[in-house]
Every structure is written in structure tokens, then in C-alpha cells.
Amino acid sequence: MSTDTEFHIHHDSAEKVGRRERLGVRLLIVADGSFVFGMMFSWFYLRNLNENNAWLPKGVHTFTTASGYTAAIGLIIAALAHRAGEMNHGLRRVSSIVVFLALLIGAVYQWHQMAHMPFIAHDDNGRPFYNGAYASNWVLVAGANMFHYLLGAFVALGLVIRGYRTKLDPVLEEWRQRTAGSWFTWIAISGILCAIAASFK
Amino acid sequence: MTTLSHAPVSTRPIPNPKRSLITRLNMGTGIIVGAIFCWGTYYAMRAGRDMTDSHNVNKVLLASMLMWSFGFLVGIGALIGPFRWLIGKDLTAEEQLYLAGDGQGVKRYFKYCTDHKVVGIQYLVGVMTMLGVGGTMAMMIRTNLATPGSHLVTPNVYNSLVGLHGITMIIAMIIVATGPFGNYIMPIMIGARDMAFPRLNALSWWVLFTAIPVLCSAWFLGGIPTGWTAYAPLSDQAGPGMNAFLATIIIFAVSTAVAGMNITTTVIAMRAKGMKWNRVPIFVVGATISVALAIPAFPTFMLAMIQTGMDRTIATGFYDANVGGSGWLYANLFWIMGHPEVYVILIPGVAALMEIAPVFVRKPLFSYNAAIAGFAGIAGLSVLVWAHHMYMSGWMPSLNGPFMITTEFISVPTGLLFLVLVGTLWRGRPWMKLPMLSVYAFLWNFLIGGITGVYLSDVPADNYLHGSMFVTAHFHYTLMGAAFTGAMAGLVYWFPKMTGRMLNERAGYIAFWLIQIGFNVLFLGMFMAGAQGQPRRVADYAFVYEHSNMISTAGAYSVGIGMITLLWAVVHSWRNGKIAPMNPWGAKTLEWTVPYPVPLENFDVEPIITSDPYGYGKAAN
Missing domain, CATH: 1.20.210.10 (Cytochrome c oxidase-like, subunit I domain)
Incomplete structure (x- = not known):
């Protein structure tokens, strides 16, 4: 126990503060979930509408069905590794590093995927555009995944560094691990939902 | 609503984190850093782009505006807390009290x-x-x-x-x-x-x-x-x-x-x-x-x-x-x-x-x-009522009836x-x-x-x-x-x-x-x-x-x-x-x-509630 997090301006116990932080993060997950729901709605709405037969115009290349899932693998591994660390405290430091690396590598892979999208076409003036509503939705989903990867990596890096510091309140840190677990679980679920949507061409 | 005496809240140290960056940041530094981020983004993104293309214009403007917002938050010190969390050095008691504006008068309205x-x-x-x-x-x-x-x-x-x-x-x-x-x-x-x-x-x-x-x-x-x-x-x-x-x-x-x-x-x-x-x-x-x-x-x-x-x-x-x-x-x-x-x-x-x-x-x-x-x-x-704004748009006329009922x-x-x-x-x-x-x-x-x-x-x-x-x-x-x-x-x-x-x-x-x-x-x-x-x-x-x-x-x-x-x-x-x-x-x-000005932590003693807030015409308890 150190002086670093011993004090809290509300004078509340670490237990109370921890519970409160978890509730706050879960409410933010509700907001993020609403955003993801909106993306799913966009995907299936435009797909079923197929305006001007331009959901997937003829001759446009697509990603494979597996591409969405491979993009989500980093998120899934991170959630599982974090869960393993929560269940076995001896693994916590290692699991934190695995979580961070999984998210970092996942972010790099997602970036690579976004940089090599097969459906970008060019107009008469040579300017690029996303050809078809499928392409538009794909880039949006990939962007959301990227946001989750980067935010997750920030949290994971914090947990790695804090795991090596001894001058922190252990009770509050325990709650923060659980709170981070809520976030990692959610972004994995979101990645899977996006992958499922992306498999509907 | 009744309040009863309870254990007094703990006394707090006087905030004086002289060497902390927090004390030097305010709305003015936020505006300066925000403007630097904004103009920096604008000029960096303009370089080498065809600005007759509306997509490029929109790209540059939108990014500049969002970077203004981000820069302002950096400049006013909003990201100090998250950064300190990241490196495992949480804000100290003194810094938290300083952030709460303790003893800073009117200046605190222009600070984070x-x-x-x-x-x-x-x-x-x-x-x-x-x-x-x-x-x-x-x-x-x-x-x-x-x-x-x-x-x-x-x-x-x-x-x-x-x-x-x-x-x-x-x-x-x-x-x-x-x-x-x-x-x-x-x-x-x-x-x-x-x-x-x-x-x-x-x-x-x-x-x-x-x-x-x-x-x-x-x-x-x-x-x-x-x-x-x-x-x-x-x-x-x-x-x-x-x-x-x-x-x-x-x-x-x-x-x-x-x-x-x-x-x-x-x-x-x-x-x-x-x-x-x-x-x-x-x-x-x-x-x-x-x-x-x-x-x-x-x-x-x-x-x-x-x-x-x-x-x-x-x-x-x-x-x-x-x-x-x-x-x-x-x-x-x-x-x-x-x-x-x-x-x-x-x-x-x-x-x-x-x-x-x-x-x-x-x-x-x-x-x-x-x-x-x-x-x-x-x-x-x-x-459950949103589509009543779209009755006349031609979207799903068969749903007009249900949306009329929910509305x-x-x-x-x-x-x-x-x-x-x-x-x-x-x-x-x-x-x-x-x-x-x-x-x-x-x-x-x-x-x-x-x-x-x-x-x-x-x-x-x-x-x-x-x-x-x-x-x-x-x-x-x-x-x-x-x-x-x-x-x-x-x-x-x-x-x-x-x-x-x-x-x-x-x-x-x-x-x-x-x-x-x-x-x-x-x-x-x-x-x-x-x-x-x-x-x-x-x-x-x-x-x-x-x-x-x-x-x-x-x-x-x-x-x-x-x-x-x-x-x-x-x-x-x-x-x-x-x-x-x-x-x-x-x-x-x-x-x-509570009196005015309301104390920093609102209550000198923690209130305990013993009745509902609208007990007018009832005997006090």
C-alpha cells in the first residue's frame, strides 16, 4: 500500500470506487453497443435494400468470409488471456503482456487489411472511391475494430505497467482488472458480431 | 428529509503541487495548443493534396476541427489523468485537490x-x-x-x-x-x-x-x-x-x-x-x-x-x-x-x-x-416511435400504422x-x-x-x-x-x-x-x-x-x-x-x-436520510 492511490477525493473505500468504475465502464459499453448495433443495422439494411443492384456491383472483389474473423482474432485472444489472468493470479503479469501484444498485433493486422482493401475503384479522374455499399460498410466495420484495438491496447499497456508497480492499492487494482475484463469481453463480442455481419456478402 | 450527525469527513491537506504541470494549464493554454493542433493538421494535410477536389477539402477541414478539440484537451490538461494512470503514477491527493479548485477563486472556472x-x-x-x-x-x-x-x-x-x-x-x-x-x-x-x-x-x-x-x-x-x-x-x-x-x-x-x-x-x-x-x-x-x-x-x-x-x-x-x-x-x-x-x-x-x-x-x-x-x-x-418522422418519406408504408399506434x-x-x-x-x-x-x-x-x-x-x-x-x-x-x-x-x-x-x-x-x-x-x-x-x-x-x-x-x-x-x-x-x-x-x-458557498465536499457531516423529500403537512420525524 502506498500513498499513490490511498487517497481518493470522495474518501470512499477502494471497494466502492472499484464498483463504481465498473458500473461506469459498463454504461460506456452500452453506448458503444448502440454504435455497433447501428453498424449492424446499416450492413443488413443496405444489403437487403440493394439499391441499384449496387450492394456488390459486378466485378467488385470482396474479402473472404474468414477475413472478418481473422480481424477479430486479436480481440478474442485478448479477452481469453485476460480471463485466464483473472482466474489464476499467478499468470496475471504474463497474461497482461499477452493481452497487450494480441491487441497490438491485431491492430497492425487490421491496419494492413484496411490498406489492402480489394474493392476500391477509381473514377474517370483517377480518384479512388469505395465501390458498392458492401465496401462502404466494410471500411466502417474495420474502422470500429481498429478503434477497439487501439483503446484496448491503451488499457492493456496500462495494466502491464501497473502490474509491475508495487505502490498501488491492491483492492482497487483488482477491481480495475475486473473492469478491464468487461471491456475486453465486450470488444471481443463486438469483433465477432462484426465478423458475422461481414460474412454476409 | 432529515439529516443526522455522522462521523465527520477526514481533514484534507492544503493543495500546493508546485512542480506539477497541472498548475500551469488552463483554458488559455488549451486554446493555444488546440489552435496549434488545428493549424498544424490543416497545413500538414493540405501539402501535396489537390484542394480542388471536394473530398480532400472535407478531409482536411474535418481532421483539423477534430484535432482542435483533441489539442484543446491536451492543452487544458484533460489527458494528464489518463496518462498518469497509464504509467502507474496516479494523481496524488494534493493534485486531486488542486484539480478540484480548492482555494483558487474565479480562476478555477477557466481550468480543468x-x-x-x-x-x-x-x-x-x-x-x-x-x-x-x-x-x-x-x-x-x-x-x-x-x-x-x-x-x-x-x-x-x-x-x-x-x-x-x-x-x-x-x-x-x-x-x-x-x-x-x-x-x-x-x-x-x-x-x-x-x-x-x-x-x-x-x-x-x-x-x-x-x-x-x-x-x-x-x-x-x-x-x-x-x-x-x-x-x-x-x-x-x-x-x-x-x-x-x-x-x-x-x-x-x-x-x-x-x-x-x-x-x-x-x-x-x-x-x-x-x-x-x-x-x-x-x-x-x-x-x-x-x-x-x-x-x-x-x-x-x-x-x-x-x-x-x-x-x-x-x-x-x-x-x-x-x-x-x-x-x-x-x-x-x-x-x-x-x-x-x-x-x-x-x-x-x-x-x-x-x-x-x-x-x-x-x-x-x-x-x-x-x-x-x-x-x-x-x-x-x-x-419505438422514430418512423413517425418518416411517414411521407416513402419508407415502409406498411409500418405507418404500427408507428402511429406506438406514437x-x-x-x-x-x-x-x-x-x-x-x-x-x-x-x-x-x-x-x-x-x-x-x-x-x-x-x-x-x-x-x-x-x-x-x-x-x-x-x-x-x-x-x-x-x-x-x-x-x-x-x-x-x-x-x-x-x-x-x-x-x-x-x-x-x-x-x-x-x-x-x-x-x-x-x-x-x-x-x-x-x-x-x-x-x-x-x-x-x-x-x-x-x-x-x-x-x-x-x-x-x-x-x-x-x-x-x-x-x-x-x-x-x-x-x-x-x-x-x-x-x-x-x-x-x-x-x-x-x-x-x-x-x-x-x-x-x-x-448546505450553506452558500457550498463547501468543496458539500457536507461537513454525511447526511442520513430518514424520510421522503416531500413530507409537507406531515409531522417532522
């Missing part, structure tokens, strides 16, 4: 201050500024419409005026009650020492603050031609000013999510001992339901703006039918947010009036449970709110002070706003009335006539607690009557014009609508003078008003048990 009372005042000033800007635009609109053939402004400028007036007022109205009173008063009402997340509380305000210059920049970029609804594909094709609109909404959605999460968590997790759910003041319940409703609602608005931004910058086609997009997608995403947003605005205003009515009739709130059922019913149904059904929980207020007034002896007058004004205005809403929810009637001034008058009756009236009552009611002074009563009465009479003249005239068929959002009109428009404009000037009077009353009273006693209204909620 975490004290909820400071944030409440920041919101109050921000809201009044936005209402002033939006109101000035409204006066220009009404002046242009005073007579047919007026050329005060060009049609393009008129379009921009309508759109920017709309979005400025919508943002102002969303925060008009939950911003100032939800931050300043609500934590004290529930017996908390601060909000659950004080740093995020400051963040919600300063993020919103960064949106204001972004929105204002739309004027210098050619304005917006779309109205506040920013319908696609028009918004896809609009000029550079549209980027300001998109960036504003994206920034605002972040602020709303953070504020909503913070207020909801505070109420759920930080109520005083003994404050069971049936003892929570009704304003707190209303504000919480409102912000909790905003948490899932606003991200879809943000998504719609991001999709529009992507169409405009990287040439996706969400709303471009040539590449498989559809304007209906935008309309759905927008109104899935848009209709709940009406209740996000309305509920806190009504809840403030429900808080006020028992105090001034000295009777318990009539059926507290019915009030909560009304709020919950409205919130629940509000997410009309919402009048049932709304009726409960009327019942609660009328029941509270019934056989009471009202103390006719200014806040109480607003309760009556609300009942009149909201009755008109509600009944005309039933007409508009009806598909055949909407077929004739949609897109007309009738719709404009209807939603002004609900948002201004009801929600703003509630917020104005809240301002007068809580003014003594927020400023330590009483609001100038005479000026307040003059402002009240000028606003309320003017408001009714303005919008009853507009109902006439709408029923005759005058379309909204058009800069000119036929002579047949001349009289109703002249009446409306006369009413608008009355409202304008009333608002200026109210502003004078607020500013004058804040500086020179009569010193307020601790509990000028004899109310029973917790905020009236």
Missing part, C-alpha cells in the same frame, strides 16, 4: 476543474451563451419572415440560419437542465460529495466547449444548407460548412456519453445512506432517466455523422444511391436518436417542475410512483405527468412565486404541444401537415414551452443556492410574462400559418400567410425582449442581488441544508 459545482456554473454560462446565439438567429429568421418578399437575408443565408439556429438550440436544450442543475444541484440532492467521476465530469464540459467554436466556424465556411436534421444525400453534397456540423455532433456525442455515464453512475452508486429509490427527489429521477436514455440514443446519431463524414472524405457511399447507399438509412439512424432526444430534453424540465410544485403548494408530490411510471413509460416508448400510445405516460402535477396542485394553496408560475405555464403550453402532437402522429393528418409551419410550432411548444419553461423555473428556484443571491423578482416577473405571452402569440400564429399550408424552411411566402406571420414576428420580439430582461436579471442579481438565506423556499431536499 473537477468540482461539480464549478462544472455546473460552466454549463450554466455555456447554455445561456448558446441560447443567446440561437435566439439571435431566431430573431433574424422571424424578422425576415415578418412580411412577404423581405430581403433581410438571402435564401442561402436563411437556410443556414434555420439549420444553425436548430442545432444550436437543440444542443442547448439537451443540456439546459441536466448541465447546470444535474451537475451543481443533483449530487447535493442525493447527499454525495461529488460526481462519481470528477475528471470525466470536467471532460464532458470542456469537450462540449470545444464544439462551440467548431459550430461557429460553419458561418465562415459557407453555412449549412440542410437544416438541423442534415438529411442525406443533401448533406453529402453540401459545401465545406457541413464539416463543422459533422464535427460538432461527433464531439457533442462524446460529451453526452461521458456525462450520461457519470450522472447515472453517481445516482446509482453514491446516494446518501437511507436514500432508497422511493426517497430519491423526483428531479434526480427525471434527470437520470433522461441521461440514461441518451446513452444508447446518441451513438446512432454519431454513427450517422461518421457515415456522412466518410461519404464526404473518403468517398464511401452510405447515402449515395449510385453506389448502393440510401437516404432512408440516414433517416432511420437519425430518428432512432432523434425522437428519444425529444424526451431527453423534455423529461428533466418536467422533473424540475415536479420538484418545485410540492414546495410551493406545501403538499406532497401527488403519486410519486405515477411520475416515475410516466417517465419510464415515455423513455421506453420513445425508442399515440405515448400520450398515456405523458398524461400521467399531467395527472401528477394537477394532483399536486389540487386543493393546494399555491405560493405564487416565480417558479410556481412556470408550473402553470407548463401545463398550458404542454397541453397545446401534446395535443397537436397527436394530430401529427396521425398518418392522414400528417399527410397534410408535415413539412409545414404547424410542425415547427408543435415542437417549439414541447421543447420551448415545456422543457425551457421547466429549466427557467429551475434557474429561478436554484439560483439562490448556485449564486448565494435571490433573483431580482420584479425583473423575473416581467421576463416571465413577456416570454410566455410572446411565446404563445408567436407559435399560435405559426400554427395558423401551418394549418393554412405555409411550408417551413422557406425564406419567403405567399401573401395569404401575411397576417399570421406578422403576429408570429410580434410574438418573437416579445420573447426576445423577455429573454434580454431575464439575462439582465440573472447578471444583475448575480452581482448585486439580495443575499439569499440558506433555504429561501422552505424546501425539504438536501441541497437546502
Whole structure:
């Protein structure tokens, strides 16, 4: 126990503060979930509408069905590794590093995927555009995944560094691990939902 | 509501973190860093790009605006906390107390201050500024419409005026009650020492603050031609000013999510001992339901703006039918947010009036449970009615019937709110002070706003009335006539607690009557014009609508003078008003048990709640 997090301006116990932080993060997950729901709605709405037969115009290349899932693998591994660390405290430091690396590598892979999208076409003036509503939705989903990867990596890096510091309140840190677990679980679920949507061409 | 002595809170060290970066940052450094980020992004992205291509222009402008917001937050010190968490060196006690503004006087209002009372005042000033800007635009609109053939402004400028007036007022109205009173008063009402997340509380305000210059920049970029609804594909094709609109909404959605999460968590997790759910003041319940409703609602608005931004910058086609997009997608995403947003605005205003009515009739709130059922019913149904805004768009005509039913059904929980207020007034002896007058004004205005809403929810009637001034008058009756009236009552009611002074009563009465009479003249005239068929959002009109428009404009000037009077009353009273006693209204909620200035942590002793807050006419316990 150190002086670093011993004090809290509300004078509340670490237990109370921890519970409160978890509730706050879960409410933010509700907001993020609403955003993801909106993306799913966009995907299936435009797909079923197929305006001007331009959901997937003829001759446009697509990603494979597996591409969405491979993009989500980093998120899934991170959630599982974090869960393993929560269940076995001896693994916590290692699991934190695995979580961070999984998210970092996942972010790099997602970036690579976004940089090599097969459906970008060019107009008469040579300017690029996303050809078809499928392409538009794909880039949006990939962007959301990227946001989750980067935010997750920030949290994971914090947990790695804090795991090596001894001058922190252990009770509050325990709650923060659980709170981070809520976030990692959610972004994995979101990645899977996006992958499922992306498999509907 | 009774408070009993409990263990005193611990003494705190005097904050003096001399070597900390926190002490050197303020609004000025925020503006400087924000401007550097903004201009740096602008010039870096311009380099090597073909700026005759609208996609590139939009890309550069949108990125610059968002980087302004980010840079400002860096410059004011908003990211110090997260960074310190990242490296495992949490803010010390001294730094936290410094951030809370302890002993910093007026300077703390220009810093990243975490004290909820400071944030409440920041919101109050921000809201009044936005209402002033939006109101000035409204006066220009009404002046242009005073007579047919007026050329005060060009049609393009008129379009921009309508759109920017709309979005400025919508943002102002969303925060008009939950911003100032939800931050300043609500934590004290529930017996908390601060909000659950004080740093995020400051963040919600300063993020919103960064949106204001972004929105204002739309004027210098050619304005917006779309109205506040920013319908696609028009918004896809609009000029550079549209980027300001998109960036504003994206920034605002972040602020709303953070504020909503913070207020909801505070109420759920930080109520005083003994404050069971049936003892929570009704304003707190209303504000919480409102912000909790905003948490899932606003991200879809943000998504719609991001999709529009992507169409405009990287040439996706969400709303471009040539590449498989559809304007209906935008309309759905927008109104899935848009209709709940009406209740996000309305509920806190009504809840403030429900808080006020028992105090001034000295009777318990009539059926507290019915009030909560009304709020919950409205919130629940509000997410099932969005397509009534799209009856005439051609989207899914087979769903018009179901959406008509859900929309009309919402009048049932709304009726409960009327019942609660009328029941509270019934056989009471009202103390006719200014806040109480607003309760009556609300009942009149909201009755008109509600009944005309039933007409508009009806598909055949909407077929004739949609897109007309009738719709404009209807939603002004609900948002201004009801929600703003509630917020104005809240301002007068809580003014003594927020400023330590009483609001100038005479000026307040003059402002009240000028606003309320003017408001009714303005919008009853507009109902006439709408029923005759005058379309909204058009800069000119036929002579047949001349009289109703002249009446409306006369009413608008009355409202304008009333608002200026109210502003004078607020500013004058804040500086020179009569010193307020601790509990000028004899109310029973917790905020009236603390002195002014309210101590940093609100209570010297932790309150314990032993009764409900509306026990008027009962023996004290």
C-alpha cells in the first residue's frame, strides 16, 4: 500500500470506487453497443435494400468470409488471456503482456487489411472511391475494430505497467482488472458480431 | 428529509503541487495548443493534396476541427489523468485537490476543474451563451419572415440560419437542465460529495466547449444548407460548412456519453445512506432517466455523422444511391436518436417542475410512483416511435400504422405527468412565486404541444401537415414551452443556492410574462400559418400567410425582449442581488441544508436520510 492511490477525493473505500468504475465502464459499453448495433443495422439494411443492384456491383472483389474473423482474432485472444489472468493470479503479469501484444498485433493486422482493401475503384479522374455499399460498410466495420484495438491496447499497456508497480492499492487494482475484463469481453463480442455481419456478402 | 450527525469527513491537506504541470494549464493554454493542433493538421494535410477536389477539402477541414478539440484537451490538461494512470503514477491527493479548485477563486472556472459545482456554473454560462446565439438567429429568421418578399437575408443565408439556429438550440436544450442543475444541484440532492467521476465530469464540459467554436466556424465556411436534421444525400453534397456540423455532433456525442455515464453512475452508486429509490427527489429521477436514455440514443446519431463524414472524405457511399447507399438509412439512424432526444430534453424540465410544485403548494408530490411510471413509460416508448418522422418519406408504408399506434400510445405516460402535477396542485394553496408560475405555464403550453402532437402522429393528418409551419410550432411548444419553461423555473428556484443571491423578482416577473405571452402569440400564429399550408424552411411566402406571420414576428420580439430582461436579471442579481438565506423556499431536499458557498465536499457531516423529500403537512420525524 502506498500513498499513490490511498487517497481518493470522495474518501470512499477502494471497494466502492472499484464498483463504481465498473458500473461506469459498463454504461460506456452500452453506448458503444448502440454504435455497433447501428453498424449492424446499416450492413443488413443496405444489403437487403440493394439499391441499384449496387450492394456488390459486378466485378467488385470482396474479402473472404474468414477475413472478418481473422480481424477479430486479436480481440478474442485478448479477452481469453485476460480471463485466464483473472482466474489464476499467478499468470496475471504474463497474461497482461499477452493481452497487450494480441491487441497490438491485431491492430497492425487490421491496419494492413484496411490498406489492402480489394474493392476500391477509381473514377474517370483517377480518384479512388469505395465501390458498392458492401465496401462502404466494410471500411466502417474495420474502422470500429481498429478503434477497439487501439483503446484496448491503451488499457492493456496500462495494466502491464501497473502490474509491475508495487505502490498501488491492491483492492482497487483488482477491481480495475475486473473492469478491464468487461471491456475486453465486450470488444471481443463486438469483433465477432462484426465478423458475422461481414460474412454476409 | 432529515439529516443526522455522522462521523465527520477526514481533514484534507492544503493543495500546493508546485512542480506539477497541472498548475500551469488552463483554458488559455488549451486554446493555444488546440489552435496549434488545428493549424498544424490543416497545413500538414493540405501539402501535396489537390484542394480542388471536394473530398480532400472535407478531409482536411474535418481532421483539423477534430484535432482542435483533441489539442484543446491536451492543452487544458484533460489527458494528464489518463496518462498518469497509464504509467502507474496516479494523481496524488494534493493534485486531486488542486484539480478540484480548492482555494483558487474565479480562476478555477477557466481550468480543468473537477468540482461539480464549478462544472455546473460552466454549463450554466455555456447554455445561456448558446441560447443567446440561437435566439439571435431566431430573431433574424422571424424578422425576415415578418412580411412577404423581405430581403433581410438571402435564401442561402436563411437556410443556414434555420439549420444553425436548430442545432444550436437543440444542443442547448439537451443540456439546459441536466448541465447546470444535474451537475451543481443533483449530487447535493442525493447527499454525495461529488460526481462519481470528477475528471470525466470536467471532460464532458470542456469537450462540449470545444464544439462551440467548431459550430461557429460553419458561418465562415459557407453555412449549412440542410437544416438541423442534415438529411442525406443533401448533406453529402453540401459545401465545406457541413464539416463543422459533422464535427460538432461527433464531439457533442462524446460529451453526452461521458456525462450520461457519470450522472447515472453517481445516482446509482453514491446516494446518501437511507436514500432508497422511493426517497430519491423526483428531479434526480427525471434527470437520470433522461441521461440514461441518451446513452444508447446518441451513438446512432454519431454513427450517422461518421457515415456522412466518410461519404464526404473518403468517398464511401452510405447515402449515395449510385453506389448502393440510401437516404432512408440516414433517416432511420437519425430518428432512432432523434425522437428519444425529444424526451431527453423534455423529461428533466418536467422533473424540475415536479420538484418545485410540492414546495410551493406545501403538499406532497401527488403519486410519486405515477411520475416515475410516466417517465419510464415515455423513455421506453420513445425508442419505438422514430418512423413517425418518416411517414411521407416513402419508407415502409406498411409500418405507418404500427408507428402511429406506438406514437399515440405515448400520450398515456405523458398524461400521467399531467395527472401528477394537477394532483399536486389540487386543493393546494399555491405560493405564487416565480417558479410556481412556470408550473402553470407548463401545463398550458404542454397541453397545446401534446395535443397537436397527436394530430401529427396521425398518418392522414400528417399527410397534410408535415413539412409545414404547424410542425415547427408543435415542437417549439414541447421543447420551448415545456422543457425551457421547466429549466427557467429551475434557474429561478436554484439560483439562490448556485449564486448565494435571490433573483431580482420584479425583473423575473416581467421576463416571465413577456416570454410566455410572446411565446404563445408567436407559435399560435405559426400554427395558423401551418394549418393554412405555409411550408417551413422557406425564406419567403405567399401573401395569404401575411397576417399570421406578422403576429408570429410580434410574438418573437416579445420573447426576445423577455429573454434580454431575464439575462439582465440573472447578471444583475448575480452581482448585486439580495443575499439569499440558506433555504429561501422552505424546501425539504438536501441541497437546502448546505450553506452558500457550498463547501468543496458539500457536507461537513454525511447526511442520513430518514424520510421522503416531500413530507409537507406531515409531522417532522
